Amino acid sequence: MPENSSTQLISTRRLCFLALAIILNIVGGQIALLLHLPIYLDSMGTILIAVLFGPLYGMLPPLLYGLVMGFTIDIYSLYYMPVGLILGLVTGLAGRSISVKKWRIIPGALLITLPGTIVSSIITAFLFGGITSSGSTILVQVLNKAGLGLTASVFVVQFLTDYIDRLISLVFIFYLLSIIPEYLYREE
Numbered sequence: 001m002p003e004n005s006s007t008q009l010i011s012t013r014r015l016c017f018l019a020l021a022i023i024l025n026i027v028g029g030q031i032a033l034l035l036h037l038p039i040y041l042d043s044m045g046t047i048l049i050a051v052l053f054g055p056l057y058g059m060l061p062p063l064l065y066g067l068v069m070g071f072t073i074d075i076y077s078l079y080y081m082p083v084g085l086i087l088g089l090v091t092g093l094a095g096r097s098i099s100v101k102k103w104r105i106i107p108g109a110l111l112i113t114l115p116g117t118i119v120s121s122i123i124t125a126f127l128f129g130g131i132t133s134s135g136s137t138i139l140v141q142v143l144n145k146a147g148l149g150l151t152a153s154v155f156v157v158q159f160l161t162d163y164i165d166r167l168i169s170l171v172f173i174f175y176l177l178s179i180i181p182e183y184l185y186r187e188e
Contacts, residue, residue: 013187014053021045021061025084026069033074036135039165046088047095047112047166048173052185055092059085076132083120087166090115098170105174109167117162121155130154136161 010018022045029042042065050058062084070078091098091112098108124132130140130150136157143153177185 011187013185014057017049017052017185018057018060018064021049022064022068024048025061025065029065029069029074029077032134038134038136038139038161039168040134040161041165041169043084043087043165044169044172046084047091047169048176050088050091051095051098051173051177053092054095055089058088058092058095060088062088079123079127080120083116083123086116086119087112099174105167105170109163109170112170113159113163113166117155117159120162121151121158124158125151125154134161 024045025042028044029040031037032039032041043062045065046058046061049061062081066077066081066084068077070076070081094108094111098104098112124130124140130144130153131137139157140150140153143156144150148156
């Protein structure tokens with residue numbers, strides 16, 4: 001059966017990009033964790049596949065990443081899986097309208113950041129008391145001790161770190177797509 005048959009659920013090409021997306025998420029996340037960066041870098045693959053193939057495919061990498069990482073080396077991945085699912089959904093819905101041209105990437109990063117930030121802030125504040133394995137935990141504690149309150153401190157830091165993370169990820173993904181020949185990811 002041809003690869004682009006309408007009866008085929010997932011093409012070989014999309015399956016390969018799905019595997020690449022999961023690897024990008026794992027490698028990026030582990031780099032950020034090992035270097036104690038205040039950003040996460042574990043959503044580049046999610047953003048890539050969501051921009052290319054839409055919201056359903058955008059939700060698959062964080063689901064599989066969360067399960068693999070959560071049951072092997074990073075239990076936090078299971079708890080934050082809903083954040084990745086939301087990111088994949090929102091990026092898949094908005095992905096085609098986000099562009100590096102005419103500064104659309106700045107509001108685009110904001111659009112894909114905010115829904116997930118709300119969910120991750122709630123998880124971080126109420127489930128973990130504001131403390132996670134991320135380097136941004138220090139900033140949360142400083143703001144909390146300065147009188148902002150735990151939930152507000154988590155939201156402010158989470159929003160800033162998520163926004164920077166998504167902006168860097170979008171720039172990387174659009175750069176990657178500019179150097180990869182279009183025939184590799186466009187299906188006829």
